[in-house]
Amino acid sequence: MTSTSEAAGRRAATVRVLIADDQDIVRAGLRMILDAQPGIEVVGEAADGREAVALARALRPDVCLFDIRMPEVDGIEATRQLAGPDVEDPLAVVVITTFDLDEYVHGALKAGARGFLLKDAGPALLTQAIHAAAQGDALIAPSITARLLATFADTHGRPRPAPPIEPLTSREEEILIPVAQGWTNSEIADGLHISISTVKAHLASLMRKLDARNRVEIAMWAYETGRINT
The missing domain is CATH 1.10.10.10 (Winged helix-like DNA-binding domain superfamily/Winged helix DNA-binding domain)
Structure with a gap:
């Protein structure tokens, strides 16, 4: 029989995730991937950036997983509102997108994102990025890390x-x-x-x-x- 303390310990170890993407099929796919991972629970979904910011402030998830291109408020601005330099109690945000564009990545990181992945990253890398962000760490897709940072090193x-x-x-x-x-x-x-x-x-x-x-x-x-x- 599971004790109350053991159950509480498992809940404490669970990473609560909010997903925001304007495509229903993408949100469903991300939820399916994350719900299949031990220690991760999807606690909410949003179809645009404005809804994502409101839900994030209400739910206080451990990690927000945001698409870049969303209506109302895009992923970069949503990240800035939740994790930017002026935010007193910032949330962890991982940005995930189809678009491998340097300005998107740099903008997301400057806005306070703790990770940046492409949507073809796969379940393993996605899970790793979620856990890294929850632990205060950061992860960028290896395929773009060096190129991204080198590009913006140009002074x-x-x-x-x-x-x-x-x-x-x-x-x-x-x-x-x-x-x-x-x-x-x-x-x-x-x-x-x-x-x-x-x-x-x-x-x-x-x-x-x-x-x-x-x-x-x-x-x-x-x-x-x-x-x-x-």
Whole structure:
């Protein structure tokens, strides 16, 4: 017989997801994929960005999964309203789209998204992105990570990013590179022969020094300052 504490523990571990897409068939497909994954529960659906923002504020899901192109309010503006720099209690947003356009990706990340995937990413990557966002991490589809960040590292006509508030240590500089290349914490730990807790501690320090909210912003800073060249 399942105890109350065990049931509560399972509920606490479940990632609650809100889906927003203007196509019924896409929403149904995403729900089917996510409902089949252990530890994920779809708690709501929206057919446009305005409805998505209202539902997100009412339901407070752990992760919002938003399409870019939606009527009323698009996915980027919806992300900005829920996760932007001025939002006091931001929600985690993962943007998923058919359109592999750099300006969409960059706009979503600048608006506060914790992930960006193409709709052909597959269930495994989608699930990974949902869990990463729920844990305060970020994931961008590997097929577009390097190209995206390298494209927007071009400083012509763009102000260079602010320097860190404190100099980075040699280890932080070392961790910066694999973060910018899309490595997970486990991959960084294995590659540098350090513990995951040490990786997390260095990431926390990097976020503080760079005034970054997540590893995506750390990666963008690395590219924009020329630390990564592709």
